[in-house]
Amino acid sequence: MEDHLGYQLRRASNLVMATLADQLGEIGLTVVETSILILISRNAGIFQSEIGRVLGIKRANVAPLVSALERRDLVSRTSPEGRAVGLTTTQAGYDLSVRAEMIMRENDDRLFSATPQGACEAIRSALDDLWRSRVEKPARED
Amino acid sequence: MEDHLGYQLRRASNLVMATLADQLGEIGLTVVETSILILISRNAGIFQSEIGRVLGIKRANVAPLVSALERRDLVSRTSPEGRAVGLTTTQAGYDLSVRAEMIMRENDDRLFSATPQGACEAIRSALDDLWRSRVEKPARED
């Protein structure tokens, strides 16, 4: 199976995510929750639908995730009732996002410590191209 | 989030696997079933426990997957009853594994067609190192 790049990617991703999930679990977050929390912290006022588009998560799946973050007072809606209102992190949410980012960076550094800098850049660039070639498509239906 | 390599890896993996799952679905296989079928086809006599170790799947999860392949007459046990018996593909299972490999290769080629050959090699090598640094660990408990 090692000669299939797609499969290698999957296996490596599962491995990296398993260790990252352990680390993030210690501050009470899952990987997806973390990605949403950080995205909101960096983009105050963002809509749920945009979170879904940026992170590749269906609208239907963003809803319960954001609700959970809101219940835990990590995220708040700029206007309490109604829809299509921007999301922001609370102070606690922002603080947690900073800790989460630190954990993610440490995870990256540890896992790729043996990987030459040039290779890291090649991977980053290739994976980014891969992702952009997707989001630029006809606009995947829901 | 784009500056976190681990997260980029996850997102790219999800994307690649979604399209691969579609393709393999057309021949009635999931991604994990395919990985098991191909592994058996290339390693006649392999044990379930070894499949788990090689592919990073828990023993407990290999059992129902192999059972399903056996029910569909794609895989057979060398000795009908008892345990710890080697697995082999049937003729139908082997034929299907060949088709599956073709699909996986086409998927790789299509997705990484824009990626320079050198970058592909860098990715392959880095992901392989990553995986081997894992399996060489103390022997993860079940």
Place this chain on the structure above:
DNA sequence: TATTGTTATACTCTATAACTATA
């Protein structure tokens, strides 16, 4: 005793469909 295989169960993530509300 250590390894292998099995079953049951639960959680995470993602997908689809159907519905409501809003611009």
Place this chain on the structure above:
DNA sequence: TATAGTTATAGAGTATAACAATA
């Protein structure tokens, strides 16, 4: 009408625990 949000449901993948059978 198109977009945004919600709810319910289903499936794939993985994790843990407990148990039986085997070497």
